[in-house]
Each structure stands twice: as C-alpha cells, then as structure tokens.
Amino acid sequence: MSKxxxxxxxxxxxxxxxxxxxxxxxxSLISSLHSSDPLPPWSSLQSQASIISNNLLxxxxxxxxxxxxxxxxxAYPSPEYPGRTxxxxxxxLLRTKLDPRVEDWVARGRAAGSDNGPSQSTIPSPSxxxxxxxxxxxxxxxxxxxxxxxxxLEANQEARRRNWGGxxxxxxxxxxxxxxxxGLKRQLEDDLGSDEESEEEDEDDGKEEMDIVGxxxxxxxxxxxxxxxxxxxxxxxxxxxxxxxxxxMTTGRLQ
Amino acid sequence: MHEVLLFASVxxxxxYELLQQLAGLTAMQPRxxxxxxxxxxxxxxxxLMAGRxxxxxxxxxxxxxxxxxxLNGSMxxxxxxxxxxxxxFGAAIDSDMHMDGTDEKPEAYxxxxxxxxxxxxxxxxxxxxxxxxxxxxxMSSSSLPSGDVMPVxxxxxxxxxxxxxxxxxxxxxxxxxxxxxxxLQYPTDQEPSQPRQQxxxxxxxxxxxxxxxxxxxxSITVQDGSNQETMKLASQHLFGxxxxxxSVIRLEQADRLSLDTRAK
Numbered sequence: 001m002s003k004x005x006x007x008x009x010x011x012x013x014x015x016x017x018x019x020x021x022x023x024x025x026x027x028s029l030i031s032s033l034h035s036s037d038p039l040p041p042w043s044s045l046q047s048q049a050s051i052i053s054n055n056l057l058x059x060x061x062x063x064x065x066x067x068x069x070x071x072x073x074x075a076y077p078s079p080e081y082p083g084r085t086x087x088x089x090x091x092x093l094l095r096t097k098l099d100p101r102v103e104d105w106v107a108r109g110r111a112a113g114s115d116n117g118p119s120q121s122t123i124p125s126p127s128x129x130x131x132x133x134x135x136x137x138x139x140x141x142x143x144x145x146x147x148x149x150x151x152x153l154e155a156n157q158e159a160r161r162r163n164w165g166g167x168x169x170x171x172x173x174x175x176x177x178x179x180x181x182x183g184l185k186r187q188l189e190d191d192l193g194s195d196e197e198s199e200e201e202d203e204d205d206g207k208e209e210m211d212i213v214g215x216x217x218x219x220x221x222x223x224x225x226x227x228x229x230x231x232x233x234x235x236x237x238x239x240x241x242x243x244x245x246x247x248x249m250t251t252g253r254l255q
Numbered sequence: 256m257h258e259v260l261l262f263a264s265v266x267x268x269x270x271y272e273l274l275q276q277l278a279g280l281t282a283m284q285p286r287x288x289x290x291x292x293x294x295x296x297x298x299x300x301x302x303l304m305a306g307r308x309x310x311x312x313x314x315x316x317x318x319x320x321x322x323x324x325x326l327n328g329s330m331x332x333x334x335x336x337x338x339x340x341x342x343x344f345g346a347a348i349d350s351d352m353h354m355d356g357t358d359e360k361p362e363a364y365x366x367x368x369x370x371x372x373x374x375x376x377x378x379x380x381x382x383x384x385x386x387x388x389x390x391x392x393x394m395s396s397s398s399l400p401s402g403d404v405m406p407v408x409x410x411x412x413x414x415x416x417x418x419x420x421x422x423x424x425x426x427x428x429x430x431x432x433x434x435x436x437x438x439l440q441y442p443t444d445q446e447p448s449q450p451r452q453q454x455x456x457x458x459x460x461x462x463x464x465x466x467x468x469x470x471x472x473x474s475i476t477v478q479d480g481s482n483q484e485t486m487k488l489a490s491q492h493l494f495g496x497x498x499x500x501x502s503v504i505r506l507e508q509a510d511r512l513s514l515d516t517r518a519k
Binding site: 236237238239240241242243244245246247248249250251252253254 | 266267416418419438463515516
C-alpha cells in the first residue's frame with residue numbers, strides 16, 4: 001500500500017475543513033436555540049438554516065466528487081502513532097462499522113427519504129402543478145381529481161384561520177377597537193361595508209396590525225410605559241412644571 | 256438634621272395606578288394627609304442691625320460687618336404646617352358660634368383655629384455642588400404653640416406671605432417616606448394678611464396644577480448630616496427606590512433654585 005500523494009492529502013484536508021464548518025454552524029444554531037430566551041427571530045433562524053444547508057451541500061458535493069478516493073483509502077496506524085495516550089481516537093479511526101447512534105440516524109434518514117419519495121409523487125403540490133404546466137405536460141384525469149379533492153379542504157383550513165369581513169381583525173377586537181389607531185380621519189364602523197370597501201379596509205387593517213405588532217416588539221424593553229399610553233388614550237400632561245410647583249411650595253408665589 | 260430627596264411629577268391619569276403600585280410596594284395602605292401650610296418670610300427689622308455711623312472705630316468695623324452679614328444674610332422663607340382633617344374644611348368657626356350665643360347645633364363640627372396645632376419647618380437651600388444625584392438639604396422641625404401663630408412669628412421677625420393646603424397620601428417604605436401630594440389653593444384671589452380663621456369647603460379648593468397632576472416626593476431624614484457614610488447610604492436607598500419605580504415614574508433631583516428658601 002502506497003502513501004497518499006500530496007494531492008490526496010489536500011483533498012482530505014478540504015473535506016475536513018468543510019465538515020468543521022458544518023459542525024460549527026450546527027453548534028451555533030443549537031446554542032442560539034438553547035441560550036436565547038425568547039427564541040431568536042425567525043429571520044435569524046432561517047439564515048442559520050440556510051447556512052447549514054449550504055454547508056451540507058458542499059460536504060455532500062465533496063464526498064460524491066471524491067468518492068473514488070475515499071472508498072479506496074484505508075486507515076492504519078503508523079508506528080509513531082501514540083497509541084497509548086490517543087487510544088479512543090485510534091479506535092474511532094479504525095472502526096469499520098458505524099457508531100450505533102450514527103447508524104440510527106442514517107437509518108432514520110434513509111427511511112424518511114424513502115417515505116417522502118412516494119408521498120410526494122401521489123399528492124400533486126401546486127409547485128409541481130406549475131412545473132407540469134410549464135413542461136407542457138397535461139395532468140392525468142386521476143391527478144386532476146386528486147387535486148380537486150385536495151384543494152378545497154386546504155383552502156378551507158387556511159380560511160378558517162382568519163376572520164373574514166369587517167373592518168377589524170379578531171386580535172384588534174380583543175384589544176378593544178377604540179384602541180386601534182387606524183390613521184383614517186373617518187370613523188370605521190365595526191361591521192361589513194360594501195364588498196369593495198371592506199376589501200380596501202382589510203388591506204388597511206392588515207397594515208395596522210403590522211404597525212401594532214411593531215410597537216409591541218419595540219416595547220419589550222420599555223414595558224409599562226407603553227401599556228399606560230395604551231390604557232389612557234388621552235393623557236394630560238401637567239401644565240405647571242415641577243420646578244414651579246416646588247417654588248410655590250417654598251416661597252408661596254409662582255414667579 | 257438633613258434630608259435627601261427625589262421628586263417626580265405624576266400626571267393625573269397615572270395617579271390612581273401609582274397609588275395602587277405604591278401600596279403594593281410598601282405593603283401598606285396610603286395614609287391620607289391634609290396640611291395647611293403657612294409661608295412666612297423673614298424681614299429685616301428696620302434699624303435694628305444698622306451699624307453705627309459716624310463715630311465708629313476702625314477696629315470694630317470688621318466685627319460689625321461680620322455680624323451684619325451673619326444676621327442679614329441668613330433670612331429665609333419658613334413654613335408653619337398644621338395638620339387638618341376633611342371635616343375642618345367648610346366647618347363653622349368656634350368663636351362665631353360663641354358670639355351668636357345660639358347653640359342650635361351643638362353636635363355640628365367646628366374648626367377650632369385657637370387649638371390648631373402647628374409645627375415650624377425650616378428647610379435650607381439644597382446643598383450646591385454635590386456630585387450625588389439627589390437633593391440634600393438641612394432641615395429642622397419643631398412644634399409651635401397651638402392657636403394663632405402670628406404673634407409668635409412676627410416676634411421672631413417673620414412676615415406672613417401666603418398659605419396653601421397640601422393634600423396627599425403618605426407611604427413609608429423602610430426608611431423612605433413617600434408622599435404623593437398636590438397643592439390646593441384657596442379660592443379667593445387676594446392675598447390675606449394673616450392665616451385664615453375659617454376654611455372653605457374642600458371642593459372649593461383649587462389645585463395649583465389645573466390638570467390635577469401630583470408631585471411624588473421620596474425623602475429620607477438623616478440625623479447626622481455631617482456623616483458622609485450615612486448620607487451616602489441614604490442616597491443609595493433612594494436610588495434603589497428610583498430603580499424600582501423606573502418603569503412607572505421618573506424620580507429625579509429637583510432644581511436647586513426652585514427649592515431656594517433664602518429671602519431676597
């Protein structure tokens with residue numbers, strides 16, 4: 001058996017780098033999930049997930065590109081290896097079977113993969129539908145029927161999550177509609193207007209809700225002050241400054 | 256004695272909530288207080304301290320100047336405070352009833368000015384140049400004879416300036432006295448020359464601050480103001496309270512000149 005060439009060592013080194021990156025980004029995701037309370041915002045979770053998937057992609061590319069090399073490589077200890085002190089590493093390197101835990105993971109991944117395959121093909125998702133159309137491929141009669149069966153249920157479920165019609169969302173109504181800042185000069189009635197109008201206002205309401213959510217997020221730090229501002233829609237600022245009151249209390253005169 | 260203080264302005268809409276919050280914080284019900292506060296101002300007794308002109312000798316003038324400065328420089332506004340009750344407002348005067356000689360309503364409550372207890376409260380101008388973010392000033396209180404304070408005060412060289420009523424609720428939190436107060440003015444416009452013998456009904460009293468806002472005063476009285484350690488400890492306790500109330504109200508140091516009690 002010959003020693004690996006410089007080129008081969010470089011390839012191994014590259015794979016190692018990619019694996020290190022993958023473990024690092026996984027570690028940072030885990031730690032951010034564990035340590036931050038409340039959970040990190042979805043945008044940061046998503047960016048971390050995309051980083052991880054990129055890392056996975058590059059690892060798997062590397063593995064498949066260098067498949068020939070990796071399958072032919074054999075690890076064996078050279079006489080200089082400190083077998084006494086580094087025994088666990090040695091065992092890890094020399095084992096021919098996967099770790100039982102890892103074997104579990106692999107089995108689960110395989111099962112998920114084989115489960116997903118057929119299920120995706122049976123339910124035509126909208127994206128697949130678009131793909132099919134763009135490929136100018138007509139759906140079969142059975143597929144169409146399936147799609148029709150699936151769509152109304154799904155649409156209904158989506159619709160049930162919202163309270164349609166009216167000028168206010170459920171959330172706003174629970175907070176009390178008088179507290180909603182519409183930004184409109186006219187008074188909104190809390191019932192259904194004409195179709196066009198309500199549609200327009202639904203959009204408006206959507207915006208309002210966004211606004212309020214924004215304020216809530218900001219107020220996480222500032223807390224109570226914001227609550228007071230909400231509970232008292234017309235706060236009255238004192239007219240006489242504190243200093244003048246104190247002056248009056250001291251000298252009996254407002255000067 | 257010294258006192259260290261922090262103040263905050265409390266808007267009217269926040270008053271009730273703050274009462275509840277303070278009751279929770281201090282674990283006590285508020286003690287409602289009504290106080291008459293008479294403001295007196297020291298005046299220079301004409302001719303009393305005038306230095307001898309003419310034949311004065313040079314050796315004495317230094318001493319005389321110092322004495323003059325001491326006596327004339329330390330003139331202050333001072334307050335005479337008398338606790339009253341809600342029943343005292345709008346009640347008939349005792350002496351009036353005697354003059355009428357009619358006792359048709361013997362059970363009717365009367366405001367007895369002749370037996371009104373008073374205490375003299377002296378407050379110095381807050382100390383200048385302290386690095387600490389609290390107001391600290393020298394203070395002392397002593398009780399006065401009940402009844403008419405005018406003879407006593409004018410004998411000491413004080414003129415009556417004005418009077419007002421302070422209404423508020425008192426809390427005690429450890430050694431911090433928290434007083435949520437507002438100033439009520441008497442309904443008449445013209446300034447009286449002496450304290451009132453009779454008080455108008457409480458509902459006729461007008462808050463100085465028309466929007467109905469209150470002033471929160473948190474204070475700690477320190478027996479020995481020259482002891483830096485205790486003064487520092489007192490300020491720290493006030494800062495602790497400020498932190499606790501931070502989300503509700505902003506307690507801060509008062510403007511030194513607004514608490515200036517020196518008579519000019």
